[in-house]
Amino acid sequence: MAKKLTVVLSQGQSQNPAKRNLEEEIVARLLFEPGIEVTIVPHLYDLKPDGPGMLCLEGISGNMVIISWMFERAARWTLDRNGIHGKIGTSLLTYEVDEDELDELEDEEEKAEKQRVADSRPPSNRYIYCLDLRVSNKVDEYVEEIQRIAAEQTPQVMQLGGLTLDPSPSNGNGNSNGEMFGVTPLQQLRHDHPTNDTYVGANHEAPIEPIRIEETGGRRWYPVIDYSRCTNCMECIDFCLFGVYGVDGIDTILVEQPDNCRKGCPACSRVCPENAIIFPQHKTPTIAGSDIVAEGGLKIDLSQLFGKPAEDPNAADTAIRERDEQLLLAGRDAVGASVGMPKRQADKPAEDRDELDDLIDAVDELDI
């Protein structure tokens, strides 16, 4: 029997009325969807670890869809940091990918034969789907995707039991062929008249009121680790001098003291050899958890006009500069490259996704 699907909407921080409308319209539409329960929380990334928002999310045990103003990976691994685990549910509502870029990404994956932290974890028995509200501004697209995900839940369960108590989705027009596959009348009766609230009726008339969690508190800033990429190499713990990172009981890296992190500083993310460290609120898409460099936002970027300085040539230099700035702000001495910078081969350029992407774009422009 199908379980309920919980849809969590993580609100944006912005007062932008268009964003608020999109959130509320999605919620309003989902209230009438059978089998879907909606919970609204403030911005997922800002939730306090022991606050009501996170406690509520921890209480959700079944399959879950989280809709937020963050990249899919950022939302997923922010949940993970708070002990909310699940198998990766694949959403079809994603950013459009340039085919050339997709090839590039796949090539990279094939090369990687390394052991990732996530590989050694026990598998979860539920799915978490993460939808990014910046992908589309059309309410219908989100509602349809959630309907698709909700429909995905049912067939899997039916296969396990070999029973077809629910009308099949392709055959759901009241067109009963009477194929019961060994279902006794008693079983069918129990199915038709459920006695518990995990039952998903096909004809919910009244809307189910959403759960709204309010939480006060400021905006937070801390890294989240993508353990499907992390190899536990410890470069971040060596590089960060503010005590953000630690290790757990089995010596796996973790963000131990998130609130020690220096607001605005993404330096550890730049030194991570696997691009596994995400700062969901950083302006650079690759640091904020995007797999793909976004094709510029819909809005005009005025940063150049408002005093944006020239960029550092590579990520390691930027990271060292950012760390020194934070050390000085904290009243400590700058350390430059003398601490926590692994010696790489001199001719091997530092990992810098942005620069690589520039190169790819330049090749595209050659029109070969």
Add this chain to the structure above:
Amino acid sequence: MSDDSLVFMMGKFETKFPTDRQYAKNHTWAVRGQQGYRFGFTAYAVRLLQDVYFLEWSVDAPSALRQGQEIGFIESSKAESDLYAPLAGQLTTLNPALLSDPSQINLDMYGTGWLYEIDGPGDQLMSPEEYLTHLAGVWEITQRTIKGQLNE
């Protein structure tokens, strides 16, 4: 204030700049106060941004700032931008009223819509006349930037 302002024409749009204060290249005005300089967006900046929806600081007050250091982010109906420190010094205050409701930036940019206060040397700040000369110089680039991004 309106009687004592310089005017710059952004195309057909008239922007006004009070002469009782100084200006910085990142399109902020500066008024010397007790805690250093108080800064806010100029009419030029607000015209480019239009309705401000979201303002976020990546620094806390008080803290030391380097000139040109990234200090925040702004999102409006038409644009978004990172924000940078107009001068080096001690950031003493971020306007608390703007965090929950940044619309004062549009309603009263030269008054209650101020942004932050920095205590530091203001010798690079410009007079209103110098700022207008600066605007005349960057207006072409500004238009090219906007058009260039719109054509993408």
